Amino acid sequence: MNETMPIDPEKVEPVKSVGVPMPLVDGPEKVSGKANYTADFMELDALVGRILRSPVAHAEILSIDTAAAEALPGVEALVTGADFVGQFGVLPIARTEWPIARDRVRYRGEPIAAVAAIDVETAQKALDLIEFEYTELPAYFTADDAIAEGVTPLHEKRPNNVERHVEYDLGEVDKGFEDADLIREGTYDCAEVCQVQTEPHAALAAYDGERDQLTVHASTQVPYYVHLMLEQTLGMPKSKIRVIKPHIGGGFGSRTECLHVELVASALARKCNGTVRIILSREETFVTHRGRPEQKTTLKIGMSKDGRITAVDTTTTQHGGAYAGYGTVTILYSGSMVFALYDIQNARYNGYRVLTNTPPCGAFRGHGTVNVRFAFESLMDDMATELGLDPFEVRRKNLLKAPTFTANDLMVNSYGLPECLDIVEKASGWKDRKGKLEPYRGLGIACSHYVSGASKPVNWTGEPHATVNIKLDFDGSLTILTGAPEIGQGSSTILTQCVAEVLGLDVTRIRILTSDSLVTPKDNGAYSSRVTYMVGNAAIDAATNLKAILTEAAARKMDVQPEDVECLGEVYRAGSQDQGMTFEEVVIAALEGTGTITARGNFDTIPESWGGDKYRGAAIGGSMAFSYAAQVVEIAIDPDTADIHVEKVWVAHDCGKALNPLSVEGQIEGSVWMGMGQAMTEETRYHNGLGITGNMLDYRVPTIIESPPIETHIVESIDPHGPFGAKEAGEASLAGFLPALTNAIADALDIRVSELPITPDRLMEIMEDKKKEASKKVDA
Amino acid sequence: MKNFISMTLNGRSRDDAVPGNMLLVDFLRETVGMTGTKIGCDGGECGCCTVLIDGKPRHACLTLAASCDGTEVETIESLETGGRLSAIQRGFHEKLGAQCGFCTPGMVMAAEGLLRENANPNEDEIRQGMAANICRCTGYVKIIESVQAAAEEIASKEDAA
Structure with missing residues (x-):
């Protein structure tokens, strides 16, 4: 039997990978249970780490007496805030959080001590022995309470509990309103929601005292930030730290920043010179949530009779918990994205990020854009109805024309929204069915968009945005080395496809190793939909560089010029009559004299994409490209129970070139569905700061039973800078569901829902109120 | 107090001594070392730990290992045949x-x-x-x-x- 089949150069063609629907490269281990997540590393000597959490929402810490706990046999280490040398946080200017509280606790559930013990029982017993003395301070659970006169500030540097006030005034807003034929204002409220990724947070930290080296496995989207924060909080040199991100059970922004779990596990491991595993419970994962903040938006839109928007004025307040986290970025995103979906020149924005005594919020999928999109698309629909215009037509009246820059200087080179609108209008049968459905049924439309990576990184280092290495060795195997975290979004598959496409090889020839700081190049992480765009481009660059090396080697061997060499993937040849060299032969030629080859590729954003400087923070929102989506939601409401049944969703998403149409569909379906959860059932609730929805039943995640059929259409407005023209696919379609649903409710019941989630009991109340109003009118 | 149990796990019979309060999911993951069965919640919420007990899907996080005496337990690790996916x-x-x-x-x-x-x-x-x-x-x-x-x-x- 021949080891390799003889290759007929007549028949050899470069293999197509891009644009081909393809299962995930790491699918087999996921479906067979072989994929190891952080909790699956069963280190025999691992100690059990447990965290003691604050029972009060706001207090001065008087003392934490750990003597009895430390004396308990089986307790190997105990740490408090005193064991850390620095604070952590996302923005270099707002690192205000200690891994374990010092001096003050600011929310219920904030860590106040942690132990590592030989087993769970001992660890729990030790926590029970810790004496915590404190003086309670006034605590604030709503934005209004937190910013009232004479409040106690949560942080000294924020005397009125406003973490950030963002303000801008673009164009001529007052004149815009003067020019309007119709001005309407509405207030919209979205509850706090949580990512509820299926894998609870976990960390495994191993400290090697002999070498002063720390190895951390962490369930994170940002291993590089974890690395930086370990250095910062433990005072260890970066070079002594190794961070590994194993398989991750979903992110959705829940671990887009370093969390205390990784830092605490590491501090414990160092203290006991051993290995410590902390696996948070689901309830603790809710406390550590970094979800989407509660947000109240008052929006005013001016519109001409034909539906052109003449001015927009947005005031919005988020209460985001006790620490800054991503908060400043979230409130900036709300401002930069609220109007930039459309061609609007006159826009005013006042955004307030408020500190409250609840667990800190963060960067939930669709970061900052979702709740203001709900407000915008709701009011736009009401105004269309009032002006007698079709909701599709109103949106079409306000479309951008790419290439362009928005009023806040966001660079838009590709804009597939018009096509998205056409597709869902047709697919849903809108023209024939809208307004003609049976009673209690409705159709609603909304649009949404999102960035393809933030053009300015949070940590400015002067390095390229993304770097990918490809290793090629004697065996002809190609290994992609990337720090880009695969978190289930399929990034490893996409990067493999990009490399395969450039080299014309089948994806099965290529392996990928991700997110181990020992061997993979640094990467900023999996957030703001940056990986496909930025790391994809870096992968293409690396593969192109590798191809040049191989082509040169083939040319040398065949004694021709490199430009005369044709790369067919498995064969390199000079001219169509040439027998050529097999890929293996080219590899042997390329390794002569150099040995193992590592080809590097980089990607950087261009300054035009940085978002301008018309107001402080205008860089947030700046991106190389934006994805666009439109969706129609059809519902049926039970008049007796107010139960809303989503019959069907038609969604069209402009993701540029769909590198892998199968995984693009998966991303869009997941986004729409997650939007449905926020719109209909999901809500993180607290009682005096105590989480009361810390499980997946009280925090009602939609099950397969009520999840609708989703008809997904992919629109490919090829982006000039995207990898093979690709853009974002995994976030934009979330935001549109919320207003599409409430617009459908308006269609069905003539009721404007402005508070989410719209649970059956809430809708029932509104329906009852409406009936009473109607009967009053009849009586009168 | 330990309970002695005999079960068939993925086609192989085995005998174990397990604490009376040990959950099947912890037995599978920590004692046997089969980590394919996942824990996603604090009990009975998410279904990540679903296994078959006597052919019926069950939450391993709501099942005591001791109660599996005499049963046939199948986990995700049992499904592949000859190294191929089911x-x-x-x-x-x-x-x-x-x-x-x-x-x-x-x-x-x-x-x-x-x-x-x-x-x-x-x-x-x-x-x-x-x-x-x-x-x-x-x-x-x-x-x-x-x-x-x-x-x-x-x-x-x-x-x-």
């Missing part, structure tokens, strides 16, 4: 029923239980059969397609045989 595993892989993969072992075992009971389920029956399992990635669209594809593959193999 029809259901292949369905979830090829139809993208798994994204992050954390709920997948439980989903696959729930589907295994369902298809043994009902080889040709319609969409509603698939929804009913998988209702105890939460996925946060897929919106369930491709999970339904995965189970349908698996049912078709199993049926076509049986036709051929």
Whole structure:
């Protein structure tokens, strides 16, 4: 039997990978249970780490007496805030959080001590022995309470509990309103929601005292930030730290920043010179949530009779918990994205990020854009109805024309929204069915968009945005080395496809190793939909560089010029009559004299994409490209129970070139569905700061039973800078569901829902109120 | 107090001494070392730990290991034959029923239980059969397609045989 089949150069063609629907490269281990997540590393000597959490929402810490706990046999280490040398946080200017509280606790559930013990029982017993003395301070659970006169500030540097006030005034807003034929204002409220990724947070930290080296496995989207924060909080040199991100059970922004779990596990491991595993419970994962903040938006839109928007004025307040986290970025995103979906020149924005005594919020999928999109698309629909215009037509009246820059200087080179609108209008049968459905049924439309990576990184280092290495060795195997975290979004598959496409090889020839700081190049992480765009481009660059090396080697061997060499993937040849060299032969030629080859590729954003400087923070929102989506939601409401049944969703998403149409569909379906959860059932609730929805039943995640059929259409407005023209696919379609649903409710019941989630009991109340109003009118 | 139990785990019989309060999921993961069965919640919420006990899908986090004496327990590790994916595993892989993969072992075992009971389920029956399992990635669209594809593959193999 021949080891390799003889290759007929007549028949050899470069293999197509891009644009081909393809299962995930790491699918087999996921479906067979072989994929190891952080909790699956069963280190025999691992100690059990447990965290003691604050029972009060706001207090001065008087003392934490750990003597009895430390004396308990089986307790190997105990740490408090005193064991850390620095604070952590996302923005270099707002690192205000200690891994374990010092001096003050600011929310219920904030860590106040942690132990590592030989087993769970001992660890729990030790926590029970810790004496915590404190003086309670006034605590604030709503934005209004937190910013009232004479409040106690949560942080000294924020005397009125406003973490950030963002303000801008673009164009001529007052004149815009003067020019309007119709001005309407509405207030919209979205509850706090949580990512509820299926894998609870976990960390495994191993400290090697002999070498002063720390190895951390962490369930994170940002291993590089974890690395930086370990250095910062433990005072260890970066070079002594190794961070590994194993398989991750979903992110959705829940671990887009370093969390205390990784830092605490590491501090414990160092203290006991051993290995410590902390696996948070689901309830603790809710406390550590970094979800989407509660947000109240008052929006005013001016519109001409034909539906052109003449001015927009947005005031919005988020209460985001006790620490800054991503908060400043979230409130900036709300401002930069609220109007930039459309061609609007006159826009005013006042955004307030408020500190409250609840667990800190963060960067939930669709970061900052979702709740203001709900407000915008709701009011736009009401105004269309009032002006007698079709909701599709109103949106079409306000479309951008790419290439362009928005009023806040966001660079838009590709804009597939018009096509998205056409597709869902047709697919849903809108023209024939809208307004003609049976009673209690409705159709609603909304649009949404999102960035393809933030053009300015949070940590400015002067390095390229993304770097990918490809290793090629004697065996002809190609290994992609990337720090880009695969978190289930399929990034490893996409990067493999990009490399395969450039080299014309089948994806099965290529392996990928991700997110181990020992061997993979640094990467900023999996957030703001940056990986496909930025790391994809870096992968293409690396593969192109590798191809040049191989082509040169083939040319040398065949004694021709490199430009005369044709790369067919498995064969390199000079001219169509040439027998050529097999890929293996080219590899042997390329390794002569150099040995193992590592080809590097980089990607950087261009300054035009940085978002301008018309107001402080205008860089947030700046991106190389934006994805666009439109969706129609059809519902049926039970008049007796107010139960809303989503019959069907038609969604069209402009993701540029769909590198892998199968995984693009998966991303869009997941986004729409997650939007449905926020719109209909999901809500993180607290009682005096105590989480009361810390499980997946009280925090009602939609099950397969009520999840609708989703008809997904992919629109490919090829982006000039995207990898093979690709853009974002995994976030934009979330935001549109919320207003599409409430617009459908308006269609069905003539009721404007402005508070989410719209649970059956809430809708029932509104329906009852409406009936009473109607009967009053009849009586009168 | 330890309980002595004998069970068949993935086709192999074994005897163990387990504490009376030990959950089956902890027994599988910590004692046996089979980590394919996942823990996604604090008990009975998510279905990530679904295994088959005497052929029926059960939450391993709501089952005491001691109660499994004399039973046949099957986990995700049992499904591959000859190093190849089972029809259901292949369905979830090829139809993208798994994204992050954390709920997948439980989903696959729930589907295994369902298809043994009902080889040709319609969409509603698939929804009913998988209702105890939460996925946060897929919106369930491709999970339904995965189970349908698996049912078709199993049926076509049986036709051929």
